[in-house]
Each structure stands twice: as C-alpha cells, then as structure tokens.
Amino acid sequence: MLKSVADRLGIPHSSSSSSLSRSPSSSRATSPNPSGRTSVFSSSSSSSSVASPSSRSPSRQQQIPKPSSATPSSLAPPGQQSASGIRKISVSSPMPVLPPLAAHDHSSLATSVANAAQYQDHATTPSPSAAPSTSKTEKTENVTVTVRIRPFSNSELRVAGGPTDVWAVSDDGSRIGYADDYAVQARRAMVDYGYDHALTGSDNELIYGTSVKNLVQSAMEGYNGTVFAYGQTSSGKTYTMSGTEDQPGITPRAVEDVFKYIRQNSDREFLLRVSYLEIYNESIRDLLSPEAIDLRIHEDRRRGVYVSPLKEEIVTTPSQVMRIIERGDYQRHVSSTDFNAHSSRSHSIFQIVIESRDRSPGATTGSPTVRKPLGAKSASAVRVSQLNLIDLAGSEKASTDVERRKEGAFINKSLLTLGTVISKLTEEKGAHIPYRDSKLTRILQSSLNGSARVSVICTISPSHLNVEESHNTLKFAARVKKVVTKAQTNQVMDDKALLEKYRREISELKAQLMMTAAGEAAGANASGAKAAVGGKQQAELSSLLQKERLKHEEEMVEMNMVRNALKERIDHLTKLILTSQSVNSRATVPEQAATRYTVETSSDGTVLEFPKEIESRLARKDTMVRQLQTELEVEQEKVALMRAALEKAAKGEVVDLERTLAKLEMNPVAPRDKFLMEKRASIMNLTELEHLDAGGENGDLAALLALQKKQEGTTSQTQSIGTAMDDDSRSLLVLAPGDSDDEGEGTNALSIAKSAALESELLEMRSELQSLRQAKRELEIVVVDQEKKLEDMVAFEDSDEFRNLVLELEEQRERIVVLEEEKEMAFNTITELRNQVRKLEYARSSGTPPPSSGGMAGVPTMPSTPNSSAAEGSRIRELELMAQKEKRLRMSEQSRNMGRIASLEAELTMVKAELSVRNLAGYS
Numbered sequence: 001m002l003k004s005v006a007d008r009l010g011i012p013h014s015s016s017s018s019s020l021s022r023s024p025s026s027s028r029a030t031s032p033n034p035s036g037r038t039s040v041f042s043s044s045s046s047s048s049s050v051a052s053p054s055s056r057s058p059s060r061q062q063q064i065p066k067p068s069s070a071t072p073s074s075l076a077p078p079g080q081q082s083a084s085g086i087r088k089i090s091v092s093s094p095m096p097v098l099p100p101l102a103a104h105d106h107s108s109l110a111t112s113v114a115n116a117a118q119y120q121d122h123a124t125t126p127s128p129s130a131a132p133s134t135s136k137t138e139k140t141e142n143v144t145v146t147v148r149i150r151p152f153s154n155s156e157l158r159v160a161g162g163p164t165d166v167w168a169v170s171d172d173g174s175r176i177g178y179a180d181d182y183a184v185q186a187r188r189a190m191v192d193y194g195y196d197h198a199l200t201g202s203d204n205e206l207i208y209g210t211s212v213k214n215l216v217q218s219a220m221e222g223y224n225g226t227v228f229a230y231g232q233t234s235s236g237k238t239y240t241m242s243g244t245e246d247q248p249g250i251t252p253r254a255v256e257d258v259f260k261y262i263r264q265n266s267d268r269e270f271l272l273r274v275s276y277l278e279i280y281n282e283s284i285r286d287l288l289s290p291e292a293i294d295l296r297i298h299e300d301r302r303r304g305v306y307v308s309p310l311k312e313e314i315v316t317t318p319s320q321v322m323r324i325i326e327r328g329d330y331q332r333h334v335s336s337t338d339f340n341a342h343s344s345r346s347h348s349i350f351q352i353v354i355e356s357r358d359r360s361p362g363a364t365t366g367s368p369t370v371r372k373p374l375g376a377k378s379a380s381a382v383r384v385s386q387l388n389l390i391d392l393a394g395s396e397k398a399s400t401d402v403e404r405r406k407e408g409a410f411i412n413k414s415l416l417t418l419g420t421v422i423s424k425l426t427e428e429k430g431a432h433i434p435y436r437d438s439k440l441t442r443i444l445q446s447s448l449n450g451s452a453r454v455s456v457i458c459t460i461s462p463s464h465l466n467v468e469e470s471h472n473t474l475k476f477a478a479r480v481k482k483v484v485t486k487a488q489t490n491q492v493m494d495d496k497a498l499l500e501k502y503r504r505e506i507s508e509l510k511a512q513l514m515m516t517a518a519g520e521a522a523g524a525n526a527s528g529a530k531a532a533v534g535g536k537q538q539a540e541l542s543s544l545l546q547k548e549r550l551k552h553e554e555e556m557v558e559m560n561m562v563r564n565a566l567k568e569r570i571d572h573l574t575k576l577i578l579t580s581q582s583v584n585s586r587a588t589v590p591e592q593a594a595t596r597y598t599v600e601t602s603s604d605g606t607v608l609e610f611p612k613e614i615e616s617r618l619a620r621k622d623t624m625v626r627q628l629q630t631e632l633e634v635e636q637e638k639v640a641l642m643r644a645a646l647e648k649a650a651k652g653e654v655v656d657l658e659r660t661l662a663k664l665e666m667n668p669v670a671p672r673d674k675f676l677m678e679k680r681a682s683i684m685n686l687t688e689l690e691h692l693d694a695g696g697e698n699g700d701l702a703a704l705l706a707l708q709k710k711q712e713g714t715t716s717q718t719q720s721i722g723t724a725m726d727d728d729s730r731s732l733l734v735l736a737p738g739d740s741d742d743e744g745e746g747t748n749a750l751s752i753a754k755s756a757a758l759e760s761e762l763l764e765m766r767s768e769l770q771s772l773r774q775a776k777r778e779l780e781i782v783v784v785d786q787e788k789k790l791e792d793m794v795a796f797e798d799s800d801e802f803r804n805l806v807l808e809l810e811e812q813r814e815r816i817v818v819l820e821e822e823k824e825m826a827f828n829t830i831t832e833l834r835n836q837v838r839k840l841e842y843a844r845s846s847g848t849p850p851p852s853s854g855g856m857a858g859v860p861t862m863p864s865t866p867n868s869s870a871a872e873g874s875r876i877r878e879l880e881l882m883a884q885k886e887k888r889l890r891m892s893e894q895s896r897n898m899g900r901i902a903s904l905e906a907e908l909t910m911v912k913a914e915l916s917v918r919n920l921a922g923y924s
C-alpha cells in the first residue's frame with residue numbers, strides 16, 4: 001500500500017481532490033486513475049501544516065492495498081504500469097513525457113532483502129572474536145539504500161495554492177512513486193522505485209535503527225563501513241547525519257553505539273581514534289587542524305586510499321568524541337544560501353578507526369614483546385576497521401551570490417562524478433571508473449569499489465517546487481542500490497596497529513618497573529650489608545658508610561621518580577585501551593576533564609610518538625587546575641560562612657563575628673589579603689551598626705545613612721579599619737528586634753539596614769567568587785590554547801611535511817650555491833672580454849700591436865687591425881644589448897602567457913561548472 005507523504009506525516013488535508021474517503025475503512029485501491037487503470041499510487045491533496053512526527057496518525061493513512069514486493073504478481077509489473085501511465089498521459093497531454101525509467105529493480109531488492117536478513121543473522125551470532133582467525137571474512141551484499149522525504153518547510157507550506165503531495169510511499173515502506181493526484185495534475189508518467197527503506201517524518205531514531213545500526217555493529221566486528229547522506233540542498237542531509245538536540249542524528253547515535261558495543265563485549269579490548277575532514281572547493285581541509293590546508297590523497301597497497309597528513313585523536317568516551325565533532329563542525333564551511341539558512345558548503349567525512357583484539361586468556365599466547373612477522377598466524381591479531389560518516393554538500397540550482405555559485409559549481413561537479421562512478425560501477429563491467437575525477441570519489445574509492453559495507457541515505461524535499469531534483473535523487477538512489485560490495489575484515493599482525501604498539505609498550509614499561517624495584521631491593525641489601533661491617537677502621541668505615549647512604553638515598557629518589565614516570569605512562573596507555581570494564585566504569589563516574597592526545601600518522605602509516613612535552617604540560621596544567629579548584633573551594637567556604645552568619649542575623653540570632661573571622665583567616669591557602677580586609681571592614685561597619693542599635697543614642701536614620709555611605713567607601717580604606725578589630729564588645733552582633741529596649745521604628749529601620757548591609761556583603765563575595773571562576777576559566781583556555789600550539793608545533797616538526805620542507809630547503813640552498821658559482825664564472829668571462837676589448841682599443845689608438853690572446857684563457861683571438869678590433873668591440877656591446885633586449889622581451893612574453901593561461905583555466909573551470917549544473921539537472 002502506498003501512502004502520500006502528507007498522510008504518512010499526518011498532515012491534515014485541506015481538501016480532497018477525489019471521491020476517496022479519508023476514513024480508515026475506505027480504500028482508494030479501487031479508485032481508478034485517469035488512465036482508467038487501478039493505480040498503485042494514491043492521489044493526494046494539499047497539506048496545510050508542517051507535520052511533527054508525533055502528529056502522525058494511523059487513522060489518516062490512506063488504505064490502499066499495495067502489493068508487497070514479495071508478491072509482485074498481485075500487481076502489474078512496475079515497468080508496465082509506468083508504460084501504461086506514460087501511454088495514457090502522452091495521448092491526452094501536449095506536455096513532454098519523461099522517458100520510461102528503469103523502474104524498481106525487484107531482483108536487486110530481493111537480493112538486498114536476503115542479504116539484510118543474512119546480516120541480521122550475523123549480528124545476532126557470536127562476534128568473530130569468539131573464533132579468532134587471521135583469514136579474511138567476506139560479506140557480499142548490495143549497498144543499503146534509504147530514501148527519506150522530509151516534512152514540508154514553512155516556506156514550502158506558504159506557496160500559492162498550498163503544498164501539494166508529490167510523492168507517495170508504499171505501506172511496506174520500501175517503494176516510492178508519484179502520488180496519483182499529482183501525477184494526473186502534472187501529467188507525469190508513473191514511476192515506481194524500490195529501496196531498502198522509504199521513510200518520512202523527523203524520527204532520527206527510526207532511520208538510524210533501520211539503515212545504520214547494523215552497519216555500526218559490523219564496523220565494530222572488523223568490517224569497514226561507510227554511511228553517506230546524499231540529496232539536493234536543504235533536503236535534510238545534515239538533519240539526518242547530525243540531527244538536533246531533540247533528535248540526535250546518525251553520527252551521535254553511532255558514537256553511542258560504538259561505546260555500547262565495547263561495554264557489552266568483554267572478550268575484546270579496543271582502541272578508537274577519530275579524524276574529521278572536509279572537501280571544500282576541491283581542496284581537502286583537516287577540520288581538527290584547520291591550519292593544515294590542501295591535504296593530499298595517497299594510495300598504497302597496505303592502507304588503500306588515504307589522506308595525509310591528517311590529525312587523528314584517540315578517544316575514550318562518547319562525550320569526548322562529540323566535543324571533537326563540535327570542534328570540527330565549528331571549522332566547517334557553512335553559509336546561508338538562497339535555499340538553506342545553514343547550508344553545508346563542503347562534503348564532510350568523520351572517520352572512526354576501530355582497533356580491537358581478543359583478550360580472552362587463550363588468545364594472547366606467547367610473549368607480547370616478541371614481534372610477530374606480518375602475515376603470521378596469530379590468535380592476538382588486531383582487527384582494524386573504519387567507520388566513515390559522511391555528510392555531502394547538497395546539489396543545487398545556480399545561486400544569486402557569486403561565491404555561493406562558485407562553491408555550487410564545485411559541489412555539483414563532484415556529485416556528478418559520484419553519479420558517473422556509480423553508473424559505471426553498475427552498468428559497465430570492467431570499464432574505467434573515473435574515481436580520480438573528484439576528491440570525493442577518490443576518497444570514497446575504497447568504499448565504493450566494494451571493500452566496505454555501505455549505507456546511503458538519499459534525502460528529498462516533499463514539495464513540487466523541487467520535483468526535478470527529487471526525481472534525480474530517486475534515480476541516483478535506484479542506481480546506487482545496484483552496487484554490490486564485498487566487505488571484508490582486516491587483520492593486522494604487526495605493531496602498525498596502535499593497540500599492539502601500546503600493549504607492547506605497556507609490557508616493556510612493566511618490565512622496566514620490575515627492574516627498578518629489583519634494583520632498589522638490591523641497593524637496600526647492599527647498604528645493609530655494609531652497615532653490618534664493623535671492625536678496626538671504624539671511623540673511615542662509618543664515613544664511607546655515610547657517603548654510601550647518601551648516594552643510595554639519592555639513587556632511591558631518582559629511582560622513585562623513574563618509577564612514577566613509568567607508572568604514569570603505563571596508566572596513561574592503559575586508559576587509552578578500552579575494555580567493557582573501563583568503559584562501564586567511565587559511564588558511572590562523572591567524566592573528568594578530557595585530555596586530548598594527538599597522534600600524527602606519517603604518509604607510510606607509521607604512528608609517531610606522543611611528544612613528551614605535551615605530557616608534562618598536561619601534568620602542569622592539571623596541577624594548576626587543582627590549585628585553582630582548591631582556592632575556589634576555599635572561597636566557596638567563606639561565602640557559605642558569611643551566608644550562615646547572614647541567615648543567623650536575619651533570624652535575630654547572635655553571630656559570633658570573632659569566630660567567623662578567625663575561621664576565614666584560618667584557611668590553609670594563603671589568604672587573599674585584600675579580600676579578607678574588605679570583608680573584615682564590612683563586618684566592622686556592621687558592628688558599628690550594632691553599637692548604634694545597642695546604645696540607642698545614635699539610632700536615628702541620618703546616622704544610619706551616613707554609616708551606609710561609609711560602608712560603601714570601605715573597600716578603598718580596608719587596611720586602616722581592618723586593624724581596629726581589638727574591641728571585644730564589637731565581636732558580637734545582635735540583630736534580634738525584640739532584644740532592644742527601644743522597639744520603635746528606628747530599630748526596625750536598623751534591622752533592615754543591617755540586613756541590607758549583610759546582603760550587599762554577600763553580593764560582593766558572590767561577585768568575587770564569580771571573578772575567580774572567570775579567571776579560572778580564562779586560565780584554562782590559555783593553557784589549552786598554549787598546549788594545542790605546542791602540540792601542533794611538535795607534531796609538525798615530526799611530520800613528513802616538515803622533513804620534506806627541510807630537504808627541499810637544503811636542495812634550494814645547494815642550487816643557489818651552484819647558481820652563484822655559475823654567475824661568478826659568467827661575470828669573470830664578461831670582465832675578461834671587456835678587458836680584451838679595452839686592450840684592443842688601446843692598441844688601436846696607440847698604434848701598438850694588439851696583445852696576444854694566449855694569456856687570456858677562453859678569449860678569442862682578436863683581429864690585428866685597429867678597425868676590425870673596434871668593430872669587434874662594438875659588435876660585442878651590440879650583442880650584449882641585443883641579448884638583454886631579447887631577455888626582457890621573453891620575460892614579458894612569458895608573464896603575458898602565464899596570465900593568459902590563468903584566465904583560460906579560470907574560464908575552463910567556470911564552463912565545466914556550468915556544464916555540470918546543466919548535466920545534473922538533466923542527468924539520467
């Protein structure tokens with residue numbers, strides 16, 4: 001059964017264009033369409049409001065019995081329907097009719113359903129970890145394709161005549177075609193496309209569960225997985241991938257599931273690292289290291305296609321991953337366009353690399369420190385897989401803004417290449433696949449060529465305004481559905497896997513730790529033995545012993561430091577390796593301030609060390625933060641004390657100021673003098689107030705006001721007032737109204753004024769606390785910033801890029817030396833020539849014979865006659881001038897040519913871009 005989008009979303013229909021009843025019991029299946037045949041697609045009427053997922057009402061669903069894909073015989077084959085639809089409409093309509101399209105491919109759908117079932121089985125069977133194997137496990141299946149029709153946007157609802165349902169979805173949620181009413185009204189040929197899932201509405205949990213969850217699970221089991229959202233601009237790709245606060249999208253749900261899997265699989269240990277990049281205007285940017293621009297794509301046999309240098313961060317909690325994504329999103333190119341207020345202008349690829357290894361007792365046989373050769377059969381082999389979550393930029397019509405148009409051209413071109421690649425993959429066996437025509441297809445190459453499980457989510461708008469673009473997306477989705485992949489698990493047996501490298505390092509460090517402990521014990525025994533020696537040379541021996549003891553103590557201190565460092569490193573590495581236990585305990589304990597660890601991979605895939613400086617900086621930062629926290633706690637205590645005093649006073653109880661002050665000063669942390677003096681001065685004023693109250697002689701309001709004024713001025717003169725705390729009578733503050741003999745108005749006013757004073761005191765302390773907190777936050781930001789800079793600097797110095805730059809610099813220097821030498825030689829030759837000419841001229845003018853050229857190496861023999869030598873000289877000058885002129889001419893010609901080439905290239909890019917836009921519009 002097919003339901004219109006509005007019905008699926010529960011959008012109220014403003015009118016009914018047919019006699020079809022809206023009651024659940026009524027059925028449109030018998031309603032003939034204009035062709036006179038029973039249509040597989042329901043007609044639909046316009047909608048008047050945006051639907052929310054909760055507004056979906058089953059009672060509104062159109063009850064058209066639709067043949068399920070499992071029983072195709074119950075309806076005419078889709079091809080025939082389309083054909084009949086086309087025939088009927090083409091006869092009666094002057095409008096051009098779309099060529100019949102390759103409608104729903106039942107065979108591929110059936111295959112994919114079978115595969116999905118097979119995968120479901122797989123998901124519930126014990127993970128391959130239970131039976132460790134070094135052989136590659138393969139999974140052959142079609143790409144999973146889901147089409148999602150988003151709800152009408154407000155602007156789509158406001159169009160003249162109201163929104164029209166263009167698309168209808170079958171009841172079993174697997175097929176999409178034109179809604180009957182729309183097909184008739186717009187004179188469209190019927191179409192019928194089949195996918196794994198066809199969804200409507202805003203429920204991101206539903207789409208994740210149906211289309212991605214299994215793929216994430218298999219990524220955890222060692223299969224590479226790629227999910228990408230494809231569709232026209234503003235069709236809902238980012239909504240689907242990232243989601244909103246209320247409806248988290250695929251990415252946050254996948255991250256949660258990754259950690260959930262680790263929690264539930266106690267027989268394996270894991271190491272996760274993430275990276276995030278974008279392709280903007282055909283150049284690759286690292287979103288986690290934005291200053292690194294124009295990253296390169298490389299390929300080798302071991303790693304396949306990869307981007308380098310790309311920052312990868314090791315992650316240990318879901319919230320840490322989400323913070324990294326937020327950081328990356330902040331760097332991503334997003335702009336307001338004619339079609340979307342927050343349009344993604346780049347393709348983004350978020351990648352999680354998952355390493356895992358069996359940790360059951362029998363699995364890690366042999367010494368972990370023994371290096372196993374690559375390819376050796378090993379029960380402790382590390383499984384490495386990638387999960388790529390991709391949010392593509394949307395294809396779009398030409399924008400009014402020049403910059404957006406340029407971006408759009410790049411976006412359209414890469415999407416067009418993606419379409420071509422998919423076509424070739426499905427249609428032409430053994431044909432050349434143009435992966436290299438765009439960075440997007442090049443990066444996706446290993447996923448598309450079959451080594452990953454792939455789930456594609458195609459998003460479309462429900463509106464008739466976007467019908468052509470939506471139809472193109474549906475055709476793309478149908479084509480992708482035919483792509484077959486052969487995902488396989490990937491086992492790594494040497495320490496190229498970080499997990500193996502860290503485990504090895506932990507073992508080595510533990511061995512070192514044991515050695516230091518053994519050394520310590522031996523040292524203690526030795527000094528003990530020496531202490532036992534007595535005898536004749538007691539004095540010398542005891543001085544020797546003393547020296548020995550000192551030396552031993554120093555050694556002990558050093559050894560302790562080494563041991564602490566070793567322990568810290570072991571702890572740190574152990575924390576990075578995730579197990580169900582560690583993830584579970586982290587889930588219950590509030591997460592600590594996340595420490596960022598960065599691993600730079602060189603182009604050959606070697607993982608570089610963590611820079612030591614970063615670790616020591618981190619330790620220092622921790623100490624600083626702890627200190628600040630302690631200070632903050634102290635200040636909070638003071639506030640609590642003052643608050644308690646205030647509350648007591650407000651209740652009319654006796655407040656022991658002396659003790660309160662003593663408590664404030666007794667604090668272990670160095671007192672902030674100014675702060676305390678100010679507090680003390682304020683309290684002094686309060687005691688003065690108390691005097692007024694007790695004595696009654698100054699109990700008039702004027703005096704109170706004067707005191708208040710004074711109180712305001714206290715902060716500037718705290719020192720002098722603060723020292724006057726010696727009078728016992730001032731140490732008790734009595735605020736109970738009933739205690740005074742005089743219970744008149746003056747007393748009440750006094751109490752109010754006192755409360756006000758205490759109130760303002762509290763406010764002051766709060767603001768002090770506030771500024772302390774702010775200072776702490778600022779300090780943390782500075783520290784993090786500095787750390788990051790240092791980290792990046794160290795990473796860069798260690799990177800291949802830096803090494804290449806140094807090499808290049810060396811080469812340039814050598815080249816400069818050679819050029820200098822050549823220049824010098826040329827200069828010498830010219831000087832010699834000039835001398836020769838001068839000599840010849842001199843000989844000519846003085847009538848003496850010209851000197852022989854024998855003494856001048858390389859100088860041609862000059863003619864003997866004065867006339868000829870003069871002619872030669874001027875000839876040489878002439879030649880020099882000509883050479884210079886020629887050189888200038890060539891240079892200007894060269895720069896003209898370069899300008900011309902640049903403008904031709906720019907023109908070419910624009911032409912190609914325009915072509916892509918047109919091709920995309922009419923792409924079939």
Ligand SMILES: Nc1ncnc2c1ncn2[C@@H]1O[C@H](COP(=O)(O)OP(=O)(O)OP(=O)(O)O)[C@@H](O)[C@H]1O
Nearest residue numbers: 150201202233234235236237238239340343344394
């Ligand atoms: N399924 C949905 N339910 C509710 N709102 C949606 C849905 N899909 C998209 N939207 C809303 O539609 C608007 C456009 O969506 P989104 O930004 O995700 O489009 P996009 O395809 O990523 O566009 P672009 O390619 O320009 O980045 C957003 O305001 C989004 O919240």
